[in-house]
Amino acid sequence: MPRHQDSRSPRRERDSFTCIRCRREVPLSSYGTKHRNHCPACLWSRHLDIEPGDRQSPCRAPMEPIGIEVRPDGEWAIIHRCTACNTLRANRLAGDDHELALLALALRPLSRPAFPLDLLGGGGGGAW
């Protein structure tokens, strides 16, 4: 008879999550944070927390990275907006966030300005 006693396999807390955007497996702790909640490759997050790290939000929708905030002490944060409820959330960077993805995010307003840039250069005259 097969003995059946490995029902006591240890239940570990999940220490990684799957990116909702690019399906990458992302460890929850990283350089500089224990509450990583965004993907280092595409920077998308999920609306899981009411307070950082509590995982109490019922929303669970994807959160899109929409911008970079630079804090007074020079630290960068990513601004995420929930695609379902439009909640805005600032998240500290983690040490292994993809630098090019961060730069693309920081430069996004410059690459798609909300007003025509040719007003700056094309003006008439130069009389001075």
Ligand SMILES: [Zn+2]
């Ligand atoms: Zn991702």
Ligand SMILES: [Zn+2]
């Ligand atoms: Zn939400």
